Amino acid sequence: MKKTNFTEIHRKLGAKLVEFAGFEMPVQYHSIINEHKAVRNKVGVFDVSHMGEIFIRGEKALNFVQHITVNDAAALTDGRVQYSAMCYPDGGIVDDLLVYRISEKEFLLVVNASNKDKDYNWMKENNTFGVDIIDESDEYSLLAVQGPFSKKTIAKICDKPIDLEYYHFFFAKIAGFDMIVSRTGYTGELGYELYFKGDEATAEKIWNAVFAAGEEFGIEPVGLGARDSLRLEMGFCLYGNDIDKTTNPLEAGLGWITKLKKEEFIAIDVLKKVKEEGLKRKLVALVSDEKVFPRHNYELSVNGQVVGFVTSGTVSPILEKAIALGYVEIEHAFEGNIVNFLIRGKEIPAKIVKLPFITK
Numbered sequence: 001m002k003k004t005n006f007t008e009i010h011r012k013l014g015a016k017l018v019e020f021a022g023f024e025m026p027v028q029y030h031s032i033i034n035e036h037k038a039v040r041n042k043v044g045v046f047d048v049s050h051m052g053e054i055f056i057r058g059e060k061a062l063n064f065v066q067h068i069t070v071n072d073a074a075a076l077t078d079g080r081v082q083y084s085a086m087c088y089p090d091g092g093i094v095d096d097l098l099v100y101r102i103s104e105k106e107f108l109l110v111v112n113a114s115n116k117d118k119d120y121n122w123m124k125e126n127n128t129f130g131v132d133i134i135d136e137s138d139e140y141s142l143l144a145v146q147g148p149f150s151k152k153t154i155a156k157i158c159d160k161p162i163d164l165e166y167y168h169f170f171f172a173k174i175a176g177f178d179m180i181v182s183r184t185g186y187t188g189e190l191g192y193e194l195y196f197k198g199d200e201a202t203a204e205k206i207w208n209a210v211f212a213a214g215e216e217f218g219i220e221p222v223g224l225g226a227r228d229s230l231r232l233e234m235g236f237c238l239y240g241n242d243i244d245k246t247t248n249p250l251e252a253g254l255g256w257i258t259k260l261k262k263e264e265f266i267a268i269d270v271l272k273k274v275k276e277e278g279l280k281r282k283l284v285a286l287v288s289d290e291k292v293f294p295r296h297n298y299e300l301s302v303n304g305q306v307v308g309f310v311t312s313g314t315v316s317p318i319l320e321k322a323i324a325l326g327y328v329e330i331e332h333a334f335e336g337n338i339v340n341f342l343i344r345g346k347e348i349p350a351k352i353v354k355l356p357f358i359t360k
Contacts, residue, residue, distance in 0.1 A: 004049035005141045005203035013221060021113035023050040025224055032225035036317045039187055039230055043147035043214050044222035045207075052116030053140045053195065054123065056107040058131035065099060065107050068126055068266060070249055072259040076101040081167040081184055084257055085249050086122065087267035091274060092245035093252070095119050096237060098184065100169060108180075112239050126266065141203050145210060146191030146230075149217035154181070154192050156213040162192075175209035177202060186227070188234035188360050229314050232323065235285055235355030241296055242283060242311040242325050250274050251327070253283045253355075281308065282333040285357060286324045288350035291315075292343055294324040299342040307332045307339065316357060323357050324350065 001024045010017060015026035026047065028035060038044045056064055065073040071084035080101055086094040095115040100108035111119045120135050127133060145154060155162045159173040164183035172181045177196055185191030196206065211219055228238070237243045237252060249258045250271060259265075260272050286294070294313030299306045313324035328339060335354055340347035 002050075004047055005198070005200045006047040006049065006143075006207060008200065009204060009207055010047065010221070015221070015223060018224075020224060021050050021116075023113065025050060026221070028223040028225045029221050032223070032229065033317045035220060035222040035226035036229050038218065038220040039147045039189055039222055039226065040318060041148065042218040042220070043145065043149040043153050044220050044226070045210060045214075046144040046146065046222050046227055047142075048144050048193070048227075049141045050113035051142055052111040052113060052119065052135070052137040053142075054109045054111060054116075054120055055134045055136055056109060056123075056131050057105060057134065058129070059105060060129040061105050061107050061131050064127065064129040064131045065109070066262065066265060067129070068123060069097070069099060070254075070258045070265055070267075070271075071099070072262055073099055073101070073107070078103055079168055079170055081169055081182060082257075083167075085243075085254060086119070087249065087265075087271070088245060089267055089270065091248040091267045091270040093239070093243045093247055093249060094122050094245070096239055096243060096254075100180075100182070115239060139197050140195050141198065141206075143194045143206070143210065144185050144187075144191060145194065145214075146185045146187045146189050146222075148190055149214065149219075150189070150191045153210065153214035153217060153219060157209050164192075175206050177206055186234075186236055187230040188236075188356065188358075189230075228312075229317060232312050232314055232325070233316055233318060233357045234360075235325065235357060237283075237325075238312055247283075247327075248274055251279050251281055251283060279330050281327045281329055283311070283325055284328050284333050284339075284352045285355045286310075286326060286339060286341075286350040287319070287353050287357065288322040288341065288348055290322060290348045290350075292322050292341060292348050294322055294326075294341050294343070294348075294350075300326050300328060301340045301342050301347060302332050302338075304347075306342070310341065318358050322348075322350070328352070
């Protein structure tokens with residue numbers, strides 16, 4: 001298994017380490033629920049150094065990014081970030097990703113760890129624009145500092161005023177080290193992501209500086225377990241669960257990032273046809289008052305008939321209710337409808353609700 005530059009720190013803190021996307025990663029330190037609440041109420045720090053960082057450089061960098069992603073990268077200006085996705089020719093999703101515009105001739109694409117090699121090869125296969133595609137994932141470490149007190153924490157150790165708007169970034173020094181500081185994250189909270197190069201010694205100095213700055217706010221390290229429950233409370237998709245090569249962005253509720261009025265991108269004609277003909281199923285949000293834990297691939301039913309399946313589920317630490325995302329046949333996929341979790345042969349009623357599960 002690969003290690004990040006923070007792995008030994010996690011081990012010293014007593015984290016439960018597991019294999020994730022080929023890396024040894026902390027799933028939790030003490031309590032997933034407490035770590036989850038620390039991010040919602042205070043500030044938490046995630047090691048997400050396993051994510052992929054792929055740079056696109058060249059005269060036609062923008063043209064290339066436009067071609068392989070569904071969102072409109074032409075709408076970006078320098079220092080802005082965009083949530084997007086890449087699709088196969090049949091409309092299935094290669095991956096969801098963040099697009100950073102450094103300049104018109106340079107973009108940073110941040111992709112999911114489990115898809116990094118696949119994404120890199122996909123980009124190279126579709127490079128008809130003569131751009132340079134450079135995978136620098138192994139050179140970068142990445143910390144996500146998330147929560148209501150994240151700004152006050154980072155402000156103490158940044159050499160620039162932290163006045164970034166949501167989905168913007170700049171180059172700055174944190175604790176004296178050069179990095180990309182990005183007003184992004186996958187928790188729904190105020191937060192920042194810190195991209196930087198360096199060895200374990202550098203990483204340890206930055207980790208210690210962040211935790212010293214956040215000590216007065218009750219800062220805590222947070223593992224992958226709480227990262228998953230936090231994103232699910234906001235209804236954010238997880239590749240491999242809620243989206244994959246068998247799902248298209250329209251049925252996954254990602255129509256808002258799928259710009260069908262763009263001149264072209266891979267799968268645009270297929271997705272236009274999907275929209276014209278109408279969806280056959282839809283990703284919905286479900287809440288149940290029953291004390292159950294809806295799991296990935298549990299069936300969903302209406303009047304005894306299976307109408308879909310759960311893609312992600314948990315018990316929300318904030319709502320203290322069962323919550324889930326799942327695909328449901330379109331005729332049943334309307335807000336307020338009751339759809340049942342099928343759990344060990346028993347039907348557990350759940351209501352389709354509007355996302356996010358919790359309002360921020």
